[in-house]
Amino acid sequence: MLGKLIKNDLKFGAHSVSLVYLTALIASAVMGISLLADLETVKYISSVVFIIAAFAIVIVTVITIIISIQKTMYGSQGYLTHTLPVKTSALVFSKWFTSFLWVFISQLFFYASIVFMYFYVSGEDGFQMIKSILLSGEFSMLISEAVLKKVAILEASRLIIQVATITMYVLFGITLSNVRPFHVLGNLGAVIYSFITILAGHYLGKGAAKLADIALALTPDKVSVVVTEAAKDAILDINGAIRPVTATFTGVVFAVILYFIIIMLIEKKINIK
């Protein structure tokens, strides 16, 4: 049943965000056309507009998803959603997973546009600069190529985890906005509670990192967990890299707890209006 829920939620999501992606396509097309005009002013203006558009797409995707979840889970369409013979946990998981996918795609588009913009504006000079940094003796003294790859994988994973956890925070905010007495703020409540939950997750991670600053030590040979400052220094001495993980880990734990709270709220507190 979970597979069927995800399949159908992807269809619902596609209908909701299709307009957003159409906008992205048009923005990309405008950029492509502006490439033909070899004028510096046009180049810079279109770059700024493109970055703003790419960022707006992330925001609009999030807002579209909030509205879609409100409708399909707690609005009139909730009458159908909540009379399906499926577990509440599967319903919540499916909504979270599909929302995460859409937000992640919009984020990828945003980062890809920044990278594209960098090379578009800086041209061959920018490419050469990055190449020289990566190949410079100083850089290889600081970090080896093998470690760099591990850092890149770790940071990419962290980005994915962050989008996943924030999606759960938003899902919690939407759910809370349908529970008495929090429901009085309506759709605005969904945005406010989501924002508060994101802040709570952020500060919880920071607080946990102060208590125990656990990090991953990346060396060409292995990846290990380090806690003490001495151990971290030892890794840096051999050109390894240290990446903190406490905040990310705390975020994941917080998101999992929220997942179970959402299920409990749906099963005990929420009446579909």
Add this chain to the structure above:
Amino acid sequence: MANDVIIKVRNLSKSYGKNLVLDDISFDLEKGKIIGLLGPNGCGKTTLIKILSGLIHDYDGIVRVDDAPPGIHTKGITAYLPEKTYLADWFRPIDAINYFNDFFSDFDKNKALEFVKRFRLNEKQSIKSMSKGMQEKVQLLLIMSRSAKLYLLDEPLGGVDPAARATILDIIMKNYAQDSTLLLSTHMVNDLEGSFDHVLMLGNGKVLVNTGIAKIHAMGKSVEEVFKEVIGNAWETD
């Protein structure tokens, strides 16, 4: 619970804030009957149906459908038709049919497609471009294409004209699964009197009448007369 009982309710109370909608009600409803859930607007019919279908959770008391509290099992055997449109506006009849086919094992896709033809609906027309009557037909065909043990129909005749009312009633009566139970809420007692085996009347949050049609007729009264009598009394004590 006796084997012939499909719905068992004990000491059920539900309020919205300070407004007590269902006040400590208890009753049993038997399997295989067409049951009229009657009462004036705002008497708790929709609330009761929503509790039975698993949409309302914060109530006091015991509710059992086919021996189980509202949950996955009861949702699998219950076909629920709400008052409002619950389909996404971009859905077309074919999308809704595929959706039901995905989730309800008792759903008959061929029967649903036959209904689409019979109702002269375009299976590729979006819900948002349909009239209210057409939307109701789509929801009705989805529900009546299931072989459910229990049908919960909330005011299925509420928003339709008298001509369409007869057609809809005919579709419901001819297509619900044999041996299943049909709980149909309405305040149009006159139109449905001949269809019911049993009536459950609510008023002022209480069960005012829970009896078979045969007993009412044996008293030399019609359902409408009993309805006016008890609902009138309930209003007077309000």
